[in-house]
Amino acid sequence: MNTDDKNSVKLKKAERKIRILEDMVESRTRNLYAANLNLKKRNDSLREVILRNEELEQFAYVASHDLQEPLITIISFIDLLGEEYGDKLGEVGKQYLDFISESSSGLSSVVEDLLDYSKLGKHHEMTKVDCNELVEAIQRDLTSTISKSKATFAVGELPEITGFKTELRLLFQNLISNAIKFCAEDTPPHIIITAEKGTNWTFSIQDNGIGIAKGNQEKIFTIFQRLHSKNDYEGTGIGLAQCKKIINLHGGEIWINSKQDLGSTFCFSIPFYEHEK
Amino acid sequence: MKGIVLNITEDFIIDNYGEEIFDQIMSSCNLKTEDPFVSPGTYPDSDLFEIVVNASKKLEITIEVFLKKLGHFAFAKLAERHPSFLEGYDHPKIFLQTVDSVIHMEVRKLYQDSQLPVFQYSDPRKDELIITYFSKRKLYPFLEGMINGVSDFFKVGIIQTHKIYEKDGVELCDYYLKFDQ
Numbered sequence: 293m294n295t296d297d298k299n300s301v302k303l304k305k306a307e308r309k310i311r312i313l314e315d316m317v318e319s320r321t322r323n324l325y326a327a328n329l330n331l332k333k334r335n336d337s338l339r340e341v342i343l344r345n346e347e348l349e350q351f352a353y354v355a356s357h358d359l360q361e362p363l364i365t366i367i368s369f370i371d372l373l374g375e376e377y378g379d380k381l382g383e384v385g386k387q388y389l390d391f392i393s394e395s396s397s398g399l400s401s402v403v404e405d406l407l408d409y410s411k412l413g414k415h416h417e418m419t420k421v422d423c424n425e426l427v428e429a430i431q432r433d434l435t436s437t438i439s440k441s442k443a444t445f446a447v448g449e450l451p452e453i454t455g456f457k458t459e460l461r462l463l464f465q466n467l468i469s470n471a472i473k474f475c476a477e478d479t480p481p482h483i484i485i486t487a488e489k490g491t492n493w494t495f496s497i498q499d500n501g502i503g504i505a506k507g508n509q510e511k512i513f514t515i516f517q518r519l520h521s522k523n524d525y526e527g528t529g530i531g532l533a534q535c536k537k538i539i540n541l542h543g544g545e546i547w548i549n550s551k552q553d554l555g556s557t558f559c560f561s562i563p564f565y566e567h568e569k
Numbered sequence: 570m571k572g573i574v575l576n577i578t579e580d581f582i583i584d585n586y587g588e589e590i591f592d593q594i595m596s597s598c599n600l601k602t603e604d605p606f607v608s609p610g611t612y613p614d615s616d617l618f619e620i621v622v623n624a625s626k627k628l629e630i631t632i633e634v635f636l637k638k639l640g641h642f643a644f645a646k647l648a649e650r651h652p653s654f655l656e657g658y659d660h661p662k663i664f665l666q667t668v669d670s671v672i673h674m675e676v677r678k679l680y681q682d683s684q685l686p687v688f689q690y691s692d693p694r695k696d697e698l699i700i701t702y703f704s705k706r707k708l709y710p711f712l713e714g715m716i717n718g719v720s721d722f723f724k725v726g727i728i729q730t731h732k733i734y735e736k737d738g739v740e741l742c743d744y745y746l747k748f749d750q
Contacts, residue, residue: 309607316609
């Protein structure tokens, strides 16, 4: 084969390569277009879901707000009824009144929690939050609970982050209160709080409490989901749903590592802002 | 096998042994693919093996030596083509540990149907690294050559020893790497 022939073969090979590549580009472009359309459809559905969610939140806010007023009236008049007509009601009547009073107070707590839940992240601005100070303030607030439960703490060096201060306080408070509340019988709670810098800040709150069975770990972040009866552990079952919403507001994630009877570690991530890197 | 590996193999033969030898090798091969190889294409593994076997015969070197040299050449070519994967690393040990989680991830985005080897890492000492490599193609000398390419790129000597063994019916190869610094 002379040089011209060789060059001609090379040219043909190069042209064939270009044609094959063009076909591939065309096919990939077609696939990308279809994927894009699909993504657009999903985006539209997602937008619809977000809108519905906002409507539901608004509904929860309005409903809980409007329910509060008549509930306060009911509770006040139950108290008045007890004080002024208690003697005339007899033993059974008084017992009925106690049931009404107890249930109304329970309902009032639920409505209040629901209202707090729908208010999360509204009308607040992000600020710098020193998590060491935050945890110390919560420990001060919980002094009586801590001393009653004989809880001990090991708190590592925590960072200053950017976030919604009130919500972050509620987040830490809920997780610390839970760590104290769900302690094992005859074992004082020991709570370890740490933060680690990776691609995000990852906080962890570890306890030596009763733990959560694998099958229940998905449920716990759902609103009004309780794993124990009110008689065993008090509360409305909204705390961890609040935590999840707060973390969502900050663009992070929350998860749990736990085994039944072997304690729990709640972890959550909070993204960095440019100046914190 | 992705076309990019076959293209690099073609370039390796042409750059090191000339077009004449390349043409002779290719005409002695019985390839399943009739069209020229293009980098995003997917071709039978047997086509690569056919070229490797015929090239080693023609060049009178063992298949192992050919694959080792090819791996060395391939790393330099890939580094030239995708410099961003190497930016930000100042030591080969750190870079090598990103291959499975970063580079293979990116390769999958570019070449969706690629069948990549699996790497697992152990970090026994500061100046050592063990890579456990699994690939159904078992191109062990090729990876050895690529690691030599990594060593050249970072200008840090790497002494390699290898152990091929079977675990749960799967053949694996451990690359024990000791870094100069």
